[in-house]
Amino acid sequence: MTRQPRATGNPRVRPVEAPDLDQVIAIDADITGKKKPDYWYELFHRYGAGRTRQRLFLVAEAGGEIQGFIIGEVRDWEFGSPPCGWVFGISVRPGARLAGIGTRLLEAICAGFRRAGVDKVRTLIARDNRLVLSFFRSQAMMAAPVIPLEMDLP
Amino acid sequence: MKLQISTGLALYSLLEFAANPGRQISAADIAAEYGVSTHHLAKVLRELVRAGLIESTRGVGGGYRFGGNAKRLTLMDVIELFEDIGDRAGRNRQPGASTDVGRALGAVLTEIDEIAKATFRSITISTMLKIIERQRRHAAQKKPPRPRRLRRS
Numbered sequence: 001m002t003r004q005p006r007a008t009g010n011p012r013v014r015p016v017e018a019p020d021l022d023q024v025i026a027i028d029a030d031i032t033g034k035k036k037p038d039y040w041y042e043l044f045h046r047y048g049a050g051r052t053r054q055r056l057f058l059v060a061e062a063g064g065e066i067q068g069f070i071i072g073e074v075r076d077w078e079f080g081s082p083p084c085g086w087v088f089g090i091s092v093r094p095g096a097r098l099a100g101i102g103t104r105l106l107e108a109i110c111a112g113f114r115r116a117g118v119d120k121v122r123t124l125i126a127r128d129n130r131l132v133l134s135f136f137r138s139q140a141m142m143a144a145p146v147i148p149l150e151m152d153l154p
Numbered sequence: 155m156k157l158q159i160s161t162g163l164a165l166y167s168l169l170e171f172a173a174n175p176g177r178q179i180s181a182a183d184i185a186a187e188y189g190v191s192t193h194h195l196a197k198v199l200r201e202l203v204r205a206g207l208i209e210s211t212r213g214v215g216g217g218y219r220f221g222g223n224a225k226r227l228t229l230m231d232v233i234e235l236f237e238d239i240g241d242r243a244g245r246n247r248q249p250g251a252s253t254d255v256g257r258a259l260g261a262v263l264t265e266i267d268e269i270a271k272a273t274f275r276s277i278t279i280s281t282m283l284k285i286i287e288r289q290r291r292h293a294a295q296k297k298p299p300r301p302r303r304l305r306r307s
Contacts, residue, residue, distance in 0.1 A: 127272030134228075138281045140288065143273065 011062040011101050013108040016048050016069065020059050023066035027091050047071055056112045060092075060101045068092035070105040074116045081146075085113030085121040090132065102135055124148060155270050161236040163190060163198045168232060169286070171208055171220035172279045178217035198236075205235055222279070229282070230274035239274075240267040 016024065021044055029035040047057035054074040060067045071089040075081075087109060092101045110121055122144050125133045157165075166188050170179060181199055185192040199218055202208045209221040233239060250256040 127268065130275055133272065133276035134278060134281070137276045138225075138278065138284070140284060142285075 011060040011067055011104055013058055013060050013104050016044060016057045016059045018044065018048070020061075020066050020069075024059065024069050027066065027068065027093055030094065031091055043071065047073070053112070053116045056109050058105060058108050058112075060105050062096075062101075065093075067096040068101045068105055070109050072109050072113070072121075074113060074118055082120075083118050085110065085116070085118050087121060087123040090135075103139065106136075106139055122146075155239075155266075157233065157239075158237050159190075159194070160198050160201075161233050163188070163195055164202055164232050164236060165229065167195070167199060167218070168202065168207060168220065168222075168227075168279060169282055171218060172222075172224045173283055173286070175220050175224075178211055178215060178219050180217040183217075201235060207232070224280040224283070225278055227279045228275050229277050229279075230271060233274055240264075240271055 021040055025035060025037050025040045028040065043057065047055040049057075056073065057069070057071045059069045068091055069089070070087060072085055072087040074083055075086050076083045087106070090102060090105060092105075113121055121141075123136055123141070125136065127133070167184050170184055170187070181192055181195050184190075185195045199208065199210070203210050203218075207220075207222040207227065208218045210216070210218050248256070251260060
């Protein structure tokens with residue numbers, strides 16, 4: 001059965017504010033199954049409310065509710081890579097999906113990255129996260145010339 | 155990563171149909187477009203009809219048209235109809251597969267397979283059409299401008 005998008009009106013994308021945090025924490029907990037208030041308050045402290053042009057934490061608001069959020073920053077010269085925007089978090093309420101909210105959030109953060117002087121955006125997704133991987137692919141993102149590596153620490 | 159000929163034909167055909175929704179396209183037209191045998195293509199199209207990804211109409215003006223959901227159908231869904239791209243079982247039958255070197259090599263090849271599969275699973279037919287369109291625009295922008303004709307004085 002095809003899921004119908006919930007009517008979310010025309011979402012307004014803006015920098016996160018302190019009163020939004022409870023809803024952001026709830027959306028994240030709903031999707032990940034884990035409530036992490038300390039993590040989100042720390043992120044708000046570092047990225048929230050337009051603290052710098054290089055760090056962006058945006059929310060999409062519609063119908064008086066936060067429907068989704070996106071977080072990213074400009075990273076400079078990592079392993080010699082010229083400065084580029086990094087998106088490291090995006091979530092949309094499950095009931096508000098398929099209504100273009102993720103697209104609006106990504107467009108807004110990309111506009112912020114452009115204002116910060118970069119012309120490339122990257123992200124890193126677990127390869128079994130088909131939903132988010134397919135979303136970024138549908139937004140014209142292609143494989144980057146980088147390979148993520150990891151190892152278990154002894 | 156190399157796909158089998160049938161898989162490639164299935165993807166070419168599906169993308170042609172999906173790019174022209176509602177339009178009936180004949181097997182002969184697609185065979186001519188991609189320079190492939192109509193006989194081989196017909197077998198592939200029968201498989202796509204069986205899987206419900208395309209619909210066929212017989213008679214004059216008949217042909218095939220897209221019958222799937224372009225926003226949901228991934229490249230992996232199509233590929234899996236024709237081949238097993240992560241054939242680890244086959245790899246384990248190779249000589250030396252059970253040696254230390256064979257197992258280490260197998261681990262690296264499996265890593266590559268997993269990345270390829272994740273890529274195919276993340277790209278829908280709809281996303282492919284966008285990539286094709288972007289490449290067309292990019293190619294058009296790269297074309298050198300036509301030389302201006304000099305006016306005769």
